[in-house]
Amino acid sequence: MTDTNDTRSHMPLGLAQRGYTGVIQHLSARDAGSALSEIELESRLIELGFVEGARVEVLHEGIVGRDPIAVRVDNITIAVRRREAMAIIVA
Amino acid sequence: MELPLLHLALVGTPNSGKTSLFNALTGSRQKVANYPGVTVERKEGFFVTPLGRQVSVVDLPGTYSLRGRSPDEEITRDFVLGKASGETVPDLVLCVADSTNLRLTIRLLLELKRTGRPMVLVLNMFDIATRRGINVDVERLAKELGVPVVTSIAVRKGGTADLLTLTDEISARLAAEPAENKWRALSVSELRATQREADRIIADCVSLPSRPDTWTARIDRVVLHPVGGLIVLALILFVMFQAVFAWAQPLMELLNSGFDALGEFVHATLPAGLLQSFLQNGVISGVGSVIVFLPQIIIIFLFILLLEDFGYMARAAFLMDRIMGGAGLHGRAFIPLLSSFACAIPGIMATRVIDDKRDRLTTILIAPLMTCSARIPVYTLIISAFIPAKDVWGFINLQGLVMFGLYAAGIISALLVSFVIKFFMLRDYAPAPFMLELPDYKMPRPKSIVIGIYTRAKMFLYRAGTTIFSMMVLIWFLASFPQPPAGSTEPAIDFSLAAMIGKALEPLLAPVGFNWQIAVALIPGMAAREVAVAALGTVYAIEGGKEAAEQIGQVLATKWSLATALSMLAWYIFAPQCASTLAVIRRETGSWGWMAATFTYMLVLAYAASLVTYNVAVALGAG
Numbered sequence: 001m002t003d004t005n006d007t008r009s010h011m012p013l014g015l016a017q018r019g020y021t022g023v024i025q026h027l028s029a030r031d032a033g034s035a036l037s038e039i040e041l042e043s044r045l046i047e048l049g050f051v052e053g054a055r056v057e058v059l060h061e062g063i064v065g066r067d068p069i070a071v072r073v074d075n076i077t078i079a080v081r082r083r084e085a086m087a088i089i090v091a
Numbered sequence: 092m093e094l095p096l097l098h099l100a101l102v103g104t105p106n107s108g109k110t111s112l113f114n115a116l117t118g119s120r121q122k123v124a125n126y127p128g129v130t131v132e133r134k135e136g137f138f139v140t141p142l143g144r145q146v147s148v149v150d151l152p153g154t155y156s157l158r159g160r161s162p163d164e165e166i167t168r169d170f171v172l173g174k175a176s177g178e179t180v181p182d183l184v185l186c187v188a189d190s191t192n193l194r195l196t197i198r199l200l201l202e203l204k205r206t207g208r209p210m211v212l213v214l215n216m217f218d219i220a221t222r223r224g225i226n227v228d229v230e231r232l233a234k235e236l237g238v239p240v241v242t243s244i245a246v247r248k249g250g251t252a253d254l255l256t257l258t259d260e261i262s263a264r265l266a267a268e269p270a271e272n273k274w275r276a277l278s279v280s281e282l283r284a285t286q287r288e289a290d291r292i293i294a295d296c297v298s299l300p301s302r303p304d305t306w307t308a309r310i311d312r313v314v315l316h317p318v319g320g321l322i323v324l325a326l327i328l329f330v331m332f333q334a335v336f337a338w339a340q341p342l343m344e345l346l347n348s349g350f351d352a353l354g355e356f357v358h359a360t361l362p363a364g365l366l367q368s369f370l371q372n373g374v375i376s377g378v379g380s381v382i383v384f385l386p387q388i389i390i391i392f393l394f395i396l397l398l399e400d401f402g403y404m405a406r407a408a409f410l411m412d413r414i415m416g417g418a419g420l421h422g423r424a425f426i427p428l429l430s431s432f433a434c435a436i437p438g439i440m441a442t443r444v445i446d447d448k449r450d451r452l453t454t455i456l457i458a459p460l461m462t463c464s465a466r467i468p469v470y471t472l473i474i475s476a477f478i479p480a481k482d483v484w485g486f487i488n489l490q491g492l493v494m495f496g497l498y499a500a501g502i503i504s505a506l507l508v509s510f511v512i513k514f515f516m517l518r519d520y521a522p523a524p525f526m527l528e529l530p531d532y533k534m535p536r537p538k539s540i541v542i543g544i545y546t547r548a549k550m551f552l553y554r555a556g557t558t559i560f561s562m563m564v565l566i567w568f569l570a571s572f573p574q575p576p577a578g579s580t581e582p583a584i585d586f587s588l589a590a591m592i593g594k595a596l597e598p599l600l601a602p603v604g605f606n607w608q609i610a611v612a613l614i615p616g617m618a619a620r621e622v623a624v625a626a627l628g629t630v631y632a633i634e635g636g637k638e639a640a641e642q643i644g645q646v647l648a649t650k651w652s653l654a655t656a657l658s659m660l661a662w663y664i665f666a667p668q669c670a671s672t673l674a675v676i677r678r679e680t681g682s683w684g685w686m687a688a689t690f691t692y693m694l695v696l697a698y699a700a701s702l703v704t705y706n707v708a709v710a711l712g713a714g
Contacts, residue, residue: 036523036524039279041524043158043282045526046279047195048155048195049194049195049286051290059308059311060316061317062317062410062412062413063318063320064413064414064417065413067412068422070311070315070409070529074194075191075299076192077529077530079405079408079422079525080526081524
């Protein structure tokens, strides 16, 4: 599969700084360290619009540990903790 | 021939404007109850179509899918599938979408279609979408989805006309036997495939905004700023509590003098005796002293509903998530806890949005520590009797400041209790996730706010008319019988049952500075906190005659020391004095044990807080 973002390195959204913009490459719930099971976390992320190809932008960060983050996913805004955002691989 | 009632169900994601559509369709013809066996609020309303068909519509809890991860979402799923016990299968499902944000709803609709129920997609808030330059090819969308699509503007008069017409058309040709249900829980790959399909349909039928909502972005830059956002939140809460105290005052005085006049009228009309005493001291001054707090309850709900409608509540949860996380609470607990400021019962019921069991339990246990509106009568009474109404630093009302302090004490102790629970009981578990949509800001809709306040005010008055009324009758009875022997010089109440009970309890409560009159008032206060005010009124009114009933506060100021008053305030921050809250805790946790635990820990805290407050105050010379 050719990917226009091949030149950028893949990283979890959970590590992104405020102002970061990118495109979701895939979901990888296994290593996120969330309290949810892999299937549950992935289902919930998809239900909130975190699917491959969606454009994301980190809009805001919380005050404690820059957590949680408010992420623009295409044209809606979702608040999510960095721990769960680790499951979203972006580039 | 009269056609049978047509059953509609509203389904949609949270923030889709489902409830404002429900309000637009049904107006005030609504019935709020619970689904059998669970404490999920069931909202049903009624309306008549242009062709005269009687329609019942149920507003189902918002959900992103039919997986049913919480009791609310299970209700939505079972209702649509016709599996909810005692419910009629809906003839027609209205899937409500926020037109500015179709992705998640279209996916939900594709999932809903598998249930085989007749369905309509309602593109709500269509005016906002148009204004933002979102162009929806409605005909094509209907063809792609295979369901009728109709636009609506729930907040505008006549904005649901198309939907009403369509309902008539569809109801005329509803098949007797609907298609079979092919729904089953989606796997992750099916979920992904449906979202892809939804995105494809949207790409084909919707031209996305050239102008995104700049207002939301601008407001969020301030409101979600790590520091600025918290300042804004603190300001909002502060204004809210000042308003509850200051704005409500004139209305409350008006109500108060109304009830006084009514009491006077009864006093003047009826011959002196038991009936006169019952009506004036038992009924009018008792129920009246509770109804007087209606303005404050309306104001607190006004704030909560406005903030919710505006879209601020989700932001507050975002801001508070990690801060509350430090005390072992989930960000989502913020909304239930904020609702608990109005009443712990809806607050505890609102904890159902927290999926994690342990997070939810912690929130339920501390929700009663939030200063509910039933405490306001007691606080107001004592504050206005003992705290001078002067300004400090030129602009802050001292009484308002004390009120704010009482609220703060409730919040801080709730956080401490939560921290203790987390530390000792639920030590080793990974924190549950926090995932929440932050909806675009919307102007609150006056009609929705009015209906929301109306239903809550009605509930409060209903309670005043039933529970509180019967408690007042009981108190009046206890305070009036047995009658004093002829020729006795002491006040009549000294001979009553109430005095006997109060005096029996007095030794227990003496260390915290409570006299037997307070002990009497605390007993019916178990049924509902605010009853204590009325009970004090009754106890002192009967003791002191007509003059006392007019100003309970003035009487208290002469009968109580400042230390007793402060001790009473401290008691009320913690005391588990609400039978309905305890009943809801039992129901929501499914355990008598947790209910008993809540009761015990609150009672211990109340006694300890009063003991410390009283003794410190006495030591400082306020005894």
